[in-house]
Amino acid sequence: MKNQWTNFLAGYIRVKADGIGTERVINKLIKQNIYIWNVKRAGSHSILFNIQLKEMHKFRNAVRNSDCKLSFLEGRGGPFLFKRLLKNSGFLAGFLAFVVLIFLLSNMVWGIEIRGAKPETEHLIRKELDKMGVEKGKIQFLLDDADDIQRKLTNNISALTWIGVELKGTTFHFQVVEKKQPDEQVKLSPRNLVAGKKAVISKMFVVKGQSVVAVHDYVKKGQMLVSGTIGNPDKPKIVAADGEVWGETWYKSQVEVPLITNFSVFNGRESVKHYIKIAKFSIPVWNFKKPDYKNFETELSERPLKFLKWELPIHYKTATHREKEDVTRKYSVKEAVSKAREMGKKDLMKLIPEDSKIVGEKILHQTTDSGKVKLSLHYQVIENIAVGQPIIQGD
Amino acid sequence: MAQKWGQKLRQLMMKSMDLPHDVIMDLPRITMIGQLHIYIENHRGLLTFTDTELRLMLKNGQLLIKGNSFSIKAILPEEILLEGKIDHVFFINE
Numbered sequence: 001m002k003n004q005w006t007n008f009l010a011g012y013i014r015v016k017a018d019g020i021g022t023e024r025v026i027n028k029l030i031k032q033n034i035y036i037w038n039v040k041r042a043g044s045h046s047i048l049f050n051i052q053l054k055e056m057h058k059f060r061n062a063v064r065n066s067d068c069k070l071s072f073l074e075g076r077g078g079p080f081l082f083k084r085l086l087k088n089s090g091f092l093a094g095f096l097a098f099v100v101l102i103f104l105l106s107n108m109v110w111g112i113e114i115r116g117a118k119p120e121t122e123h124l125i126r127k128e129l130d131k132m133g134v135e136k137g138k139i140q141f142l143l144d145d146a147d148d149i150q151r152k153l154t155n156n157i158s159a160l161t162w163i164g165v166e167l168k169g170t171t172f173h174f175q176v177v178e179k180k181q182p183d184e185q186v187k188l189s190p191r192n193l194v195a196g197k198k199a200v201i202s203k204m205f206v207v208k209g210q211s212v213v214a215v216h217d218y219v220k221k222g223q224m225l226v227s228g229t230i231g232n233p234d235k236p237k238i239v240a241a242d243g244e245v246w247g248e249t250w251y252k253s254q255v256e257v258p259l260i261t262n263f264s265v266f267n268g269r270e271s272v273k274h275y276i277k278i279a280k281f282s283i284p285v286w287n288f289k290k291p292d293y294k295n296f297e298t299e300l301s302e303r304p305l306k307f308l309k310w311e312l313p314i315h316y317k318t319a320t321h322r323e324k325e326d327v328t329r330k331y332s333v334k335e336a337v338s339k340a341r342e343m344g345k346k347d348l349m350k351l352i353p354e355d356s357k358i359v360g361e362k363i364l365h366q367t368t369d370s371g372k373v374k375l376s377l378h379y380q381v382i383e384n385i386a387v388g389q390p391i392i393q394g395d
Numbered sequence: 396m397a398q399k400w401g402q403k404l405r406q407l408m409m410k411s412m413d414l415p416h417d418v419i420m421d422l423p424r425i426t427m428i429g430q431l432h433i434y435i436e437n438h439r440g441l442l443t444f445t446d447t448e449l450r451l452m453l454k455n456g457q458l459l460i461k462g463n464s465f466s467i468k469a470i471l472p473e474e475i476l477l478e479g480k481i482d483h484v485f486f487i488n489e
Contacts, residue, residue, distance in 0.1 A: 027440045030472050039467035041446050049467075 007037075011053035011077035018046040019068030032062050053079060106306045109138050111171035121159050121178055128156055134172065141303035141316040146172075169309065188240035189390055193226040195219040196387040199247030203382075209241030219247065219385075228391050238391055245386040248359070251348055251379040255340040258372050261329045269293070269323040277302065277315040293323040336373040337366065344377045356383035421454045430481045433460060436474050449477055459485040 017025055022045070029036055029051075039049040051059050053075065063070055085092060112129065114122045129135070132152060134143055144152070149172075150165040157163075164175035193209065198220050201213055209226040213219055228241040274286035299320045304311040331339060345358065352358075360380035367374045405420060417424040417437060426434040435451060435458065442450040442457065444467065449460040465479035 023441045023444055026444070026470065030440075030470055033472065035469075035471070037467070037469045039444065039470060041444065041465075044445075047444065 007052060008077045011075060011079040012050045013053060013056065013075050014048060014050055014073040016046055016048050016071045016073050017068045020045065021067055022047045025063060025066050025068050028066065029062055032058065034059055034062060103307055106308050107140050108170060109134065109136055109140055109172060113171060114174040114176060117176035117178065121176060124157050124159065125153060125174065128153055141305065145301060145303065188242065190228050190238045191240050191388045191390045192224050192228045193241045193243065193245065193386040194389045195221055195223045195225055196385045197221050197249055199249045199385050201245060201247045203246040206243035208239055209243065225386055243386065244384050246382050247385040249381050249383055249385065251381060253344050253347060253377050255344045255375045255377060256372050257331065257336045257340040259331050259336055260371055263327045263329065264324050265327050266322050267325045271321050273319045275317040277317045279313050282317060291321045293321060295324040296321045297324060333368055333373060337375065340373060340375045341377065348379055352381055353383055356381050423453055423458060431478065433477045433481050438473065438475055456486060456488040459487055
């Protein structure tokens with residue numbers, strides 16, 4: 001016997017047969033293997049029964065020359081339900097539109113909150129965010145992710161020391177730490193100025209205190225430069241010595257430059273593929289081409305899609321393929337030397353205080369072996385060597 | 396005479412080979428579930444069907460079922476399932 005619910009799915013028709021020979025009609029139908037069910041008498045000369053929708057044509061042929069009057073009362077089951085659904089398609093469309101709308105709204109940026117910033121900084125941040133496209137009403141997964149936003153903000157706004165970026169639901173939260181503005185001059189305690197390193201003094205500019213060395217003097221580390229004890233030796237007055245003492249100091253550095261170097265560089269060609277990732281399966285939705293790059297690096301980024309407050313197991317994924325190229329750089333010895341000097345200078349600049357000046361540079365030693373140029377460099381630098389040393393006043 | 400011989404042969408086969416009667420002799424197999432359902436296999440067609448009566452053709456004779464509020468749940472060339480309140484089942488032999 002057949003299953004009732006498959007009949008329902010495939011659809012069936014309720015038929016009314018009117019006439020004297022209703023039993024004969026039924027016999028005829030079952031002889032031709034037309035499945036009928038739920039036969040019921042409805043009055044003395046008529047019966048009701050069900051037939052399958054797909055057997056309609058067979059049924060029509062079978063009952064063509066019978067003396068019963070047949071009428072189809074109604075259709076039930078899958079196809080008829082579907083028809084009715086189509087007829088009321090406005091409801092269906094409305095429901096779908098509703099779901100889509102909720103989905104879209106759940107994936108939008110609805111708020112930008114900046115905390116811990118002064119009004120000026122906040123304005124700067126907002127301007128920078130506008131430039132990046134982070135605004136109310138933008139779709140989240142088309143924007144940069146939180147890490148990228150954080151990096152860009154820190155790079156582009158100098159007033160920021162650190163900014164924490166967090167996407168909570170539909171709101172971006174920014175936690176700002178601003179760079180400390182220089183403090184007001186603190187009152188100096190009594191002190192001497194001593195040499196921070198060995199040097200030959202080239203210039204002195206004493207604001208307060210008694211200088212004990214002169215220009216062109218050679219001083220050792222820790223040697224007193226400006227004394228905080230002034231006035232009559234019998235009745236000394238102790239002050240905070242202040243001033244700048246510029247001395248010529250020396251630095252040595254070793255620089256090595258290989259003559260032949262292999263680099264792997266990006267040549268700017270890239271292709272971005274877009275995927276929708278459901279659970280663990282990625283379905284490509286845009287850009288199906290396979291990049292014809294020999295060497296490339298792939299960068300993946302995944303964004304979850306949200307529905308109301310839930311994250312769906314569906315992700316929007318992009319894969320960026322960037323082509324790499326191997327580049328060989330060759331230097332002649334002369335070029336290598338000039339490059340090495342440049343590098344040495346750059347390294348030194350990082351080492352010495354900002355207001356210092358490099359006044360001389362000498363190559364002490366130069367060797368070329370196993371494809372490398374080695375340089376020993378000597379630098380003369382003018383820098384402020386004065387360092388405060390508190391005077392501990394006895395009792 | 397020949398028909399009787401055939402009948403006898405079948406009876407003999409049944410006794411010796413222990414085969415079910417309905418298979419060998421084309422008899423209806425009737426299953427009833429209380430008064431609610433009656434399931435008849437091996438019928439030869441519908442003769443009458445009303446709310447209170449169902450008459451079926453068998454190979455030999457007819458089967459008459461009486462009761463009330465009958466409805467045929469399913470009907471196939473050799474099977475029929477009747478639902479309702481069954482009061483009587485008659486065999487009518489010609």
